[in-house]
Amino acid sequence: MTDGDSVFVDVPTPECMRALGEALGRAARAGDRFLLEGPFGAGKTTFVQGLAEGLDVPTPVSSPSFVIENQYRGRLMLYHVDLYRLERVEAELWESLEEHLYGEGVTAVEWAEKLPDQLRDGATLLRFELRDTSRRIALVSPEERLRSAAAAA
Numbered sequence: 196m197t198d199g200d201s202v203f204v205d206v207p208t209p210e211c212m213r214a215l216g217e218a219l220g221r222a223a224r225a226g227d228r229f230l231l232e233g234p235f236g237a238g239k240t241t242f243v244q245g246l247a248e249g250l251d252v253p254t255p256v257s258s259p260s261f262v263i264e265n266q267y268r269g270r271l272m273l274y275h276v277d278l279y280r281l282e283r284v285e286a287e288l289w290e291s292l293e294e295h296l297y298g299e300g301v302t303a304v305e306w307a308e309k310l311p312d313q314l315r316d317g318a319t320l321l322r323f324e325l326r327d328t329s330r331r332i333a334l335v336s337p338e339e340r341l342r343s344a345a346a347a348a
């Protein structure tokens with residue numbers, strides 16, 4: 196189902212969540228930014244594990260909860276950022292994030308709600324909705340390439 200720049204995807208299992216991430220990883224290009232928003236346990240990290248597979252990252256992806264960012268080398272660099280522990284995004288961190296967020300790699304940000312508006316412009320937003328045993332995602336992207344990859348996953 197599509198609605199302008201939005202695509203809605205029902206994601207019944209963790210395997211489906213990885214497959215969605217993988218499809219987007221395969222379609223990803225340098226500079227793509229995925230902002231992941233939604234409650235605890237909604238599947239954000241699971242999505243990034245699939246994204247890494249789609250980018251041909253050979254190493255396993257774990258949650259960067261105790262650091263701000265993990266970097267993985269694949270077809271493109273993958274920068275996996277988790278802002279959960281931050282009250283707010285300080286200027287210094289912002290500058291280092293900006294290099295990636297506008298750079299040559301692919302960035303995925305968990306708890307992207309905390310990013311300032313300047314860093315959100317033009318990004319692909321995934322809003323995770325937690326259901327009892329499944330998940331639903333609203334993907335909002337200016338890129339038709341990414342919307343159709345999500346719709347086909």
Ligand SMILES: Nc1ncnc2c1ncn2[C@@H]1O[C@H](COP(=O)(O)OP(=O)(O)OP(=O)(O)O)[C@@H](O)[C@H]1O
Pocket residue numbers: 206207208209211212234235236237238239240241242258305328329330
């Ligand atoms: N589509 C899905 N349906 C059902 N369970 C899922 C789905 N996607 C992920 N899960 C499961 O939900 C749990 C939490 O997933 P994950 O750690 O990816 O969430 P998260 O959003 O990163 O959590 P946090 O907010 O703590 O960072 C895991 O057990 C995972 O296997």
Ligand SMILES: [Mg+2]
Pocket residue numbers: 239240241258305
């Ligand atoms: Mg997580």
